[in-house]
Amino acid sequence: MKNAVHPxxxxxxGVGLLFGIGLILAGxxxxxxxxxxxxxAGLWDPSLAFVMGGAILVSLGAFTLAKKRTSSFLGxxxxxxxxxxxxxxxxxxxxxxxxxxxxAGFCPGPALVSLGTGNPKAVxxxxxxLAGMALFEVLERRPAKLALKG
Amino acid sequence: xxxDWNHFTPWASLIGGLLLGLSASLFILVNGRILGxxxxxxxxLTPRAGDTSWRLAFVLGLVIAPSVYTLFAGPVLATVDAGWxxxxxxxxxxxxxTRYGAGCTxxxxxxxxxxxxxxxLVATLSFMGAGFAVVFVIRHLLA
Numbered sequence: 176m177k178n179a180v181h182p183x184x185x186x187x188x189g190v191g192l193l194f195g196i197g198l199i200l201a202g203x204x205x206x207x208x209x210x211x212x213x214x215x216a217g218l219w220d221p222s223l224a225f226v227m228g229g230a231i232l233v234s235l236g237a238f239t240l241a242k243k244r245t246s247s248f249l250g251x252x253x254x255x256x257x258x259x260x261x262x263x264x265x266x267x268x269x270x271x272x273x274x275x276x277x278x279a280g281f282c283p284g285p286a287l288v289s290l291g292t293g294n295p296k297a298v299x300x301x302x303x304x305l306a307g308m309a310l311f312e313v314l315e316r317r318p319a320k321l322a323l324k325g
Numbered sequence: 326x327x328x329d330w331n332h333f334t335p336w337a338s339l340i341g342g343l344l345l346g347l348s349a350s351l352f353i354l355v356n357g358r359i360l361g362x363x364x365x366x367x368x369x370l371t372p373r374a375g376d377t378s379w380r381l382a383f384v385l386g387l388v389i390a391p392s393v394y395t396l397f398a399g400p401v402l403a404t405v406d407a408g409w410x411x412x413x414x415x416x417x418x419x420x421x422x423t424r425y426g427a428g429c430t431x432x433x434x435x436x437x438x439x440x441x442x443x444x445x446l447v448a449t450l451s452f453m454g455a456g457f458a459v460v461f462v463i464r465h466l467l468a
Contacts, residue, residue, distance in 0.1 A: 183356065184378055184382040185382075187356060187380075187382040187386070188383065188385055188386040190348050190351050190352050190355075191383040191387045191390075192390055193386075194386070194431075195386060195390025196394055197345040198341065199341070199390060199391065199394050200337055201337065201342055201345065202337060205403045206403060206405050206407070207404035207405075213456045213457055213459075214461075214464055215457055216465050217329075217464055218327055218332075219327060219328055219329055220333055221328065221335075222334045223338060225338040226341055226345065227434060227435065227438075229338070229339045229340070229342025229343040230343070230435045230439075231438055232346060233343055233346025233347050233349075233350055234353075235439050236350070237349065237351075238350075238439045238440045238441075241357075246357065247354060247356055247357030248354055249355055252357055253353075255353075256359060258427070264425055264427070265427065265448055267426070268422045268423065269433070269449075270455045271421055271422030271455075272419055272422030272429060273451060273452030273454065274422070274456075275417070275418030275419035275422060276415075276452060276455075277455060277457070277459030278418065278463070279405070279407040279412050279419075280405070280406075280407065281405075281415065281416075282429050283419065283429050283431070284362040284429070287384060290388050291388040291390060292401050294405065296405040296409075297405070299412050300413075303412065303417050304417070304419050305370070305420060306416070307420020307422075308370055308424050310417070311425055312370055312424075
C-alpha cells in the first residue's frame with residue numbers, strides 16, 4: 176500500500192484532465208480565438224461568453240451546496256476563500272493580469288494545457304508566467320522583512 | 326460592433342464551459358478546494374510539506390489533456406500571433422498579476438462568480454476590462 180497512488184491524487188488528476196479537455200473544447204486554448212473575444216471594436220467572436228455562462232450555470236449549484244457543508248465528500252476540510260477585501264491589490268493585480276491576457280491571448284489554465292501540445296510559444300509563455308509568480312513571492316516577502324527590522 | 330460569424334462557436338464553447346463548471350463543482354465538493362489555476366500553480370513555488378502532490382497531480386491532468394483529446398478528436402490547433410518578446414512580457418504580467426490579485430479566469434471568473442463573491446466580480450471586471458482595452462489599443466490604435 177505504501178507505494179500505491181493516493182486515491183485523492185487520482186481525483187485531482189482527473190479533475191485537471193477534465194478541466195483541460197473543457198478548455199480545449201471551449202476554444203480557450205487558441206489565443207487567436209481568445210483575442211477575437213477581447214476585440215470588441217473589431218469583428219467580435221462572442222463564443223467565450225458562452226464558456227463562462229456554461230461554467231457558471233453548472234457550478235452555481237455546487238457552490239451553493241459547498242457553502243452549507245464543512246467537509247468535502249472525501250472527508251477533508253471545505254476550503255472556501257475567506258477574504259472579502261476589495262482593495263488596491265485585487266484591482267491592480269487583476270488589471271496587470273488582464274493586460275498580459277490581452278497581449279498574448281493566454282491565461283494560466285490554457286497556457287498549461289498548451290504546454291502539453293509542445294508548442295514552443297506556450298513553453299516560453301509558461302516559463303515567463305512562472306518567473307512572474309516567483310517575482311511576486313520575492314516582492315511579497317521583502318516588505319515583511321523590512322517591517323521586522325524596523 | 327460586428328459579430329464574427331465565421332469563428333463563432335456557441336455550442337462547442339457552451340459544452341466546453343459546462344465541462345469547466347463540472348470540473349470546478351467536482352473540485353469543491355469532492356476535494357474541498359477552489360479550482361483556481363494561478364493559485365494552484367503559484368503554491369508550487371513556495372512548497373510546504375504535504376501541500377505539493379495534489380497540485381502536481383492536478384497540473385499533470387491539465388498538461389496531459391491535449392494528448393487525450395487528440396486520441397479521440399484530432400489535433401489541438403492554436404494560433405499564437407504574439408512574438409517572443411511580447412510572450413515574455415505577457416507571461417510576466419500574467420504571473421505577477423494573478424498572484425497579486427489572488428486569482429485568474431478560473432478562480433475569480435468561474436468559481437468566484439459562482440460563489441456570488443463581490444470581490445471576484447470586481448477582479449473579473451478588472452481583468453476583462455484590461456483585456457478589452459489592451460486589444461483595442463494594439464489592434465485599433467497602434468495597428
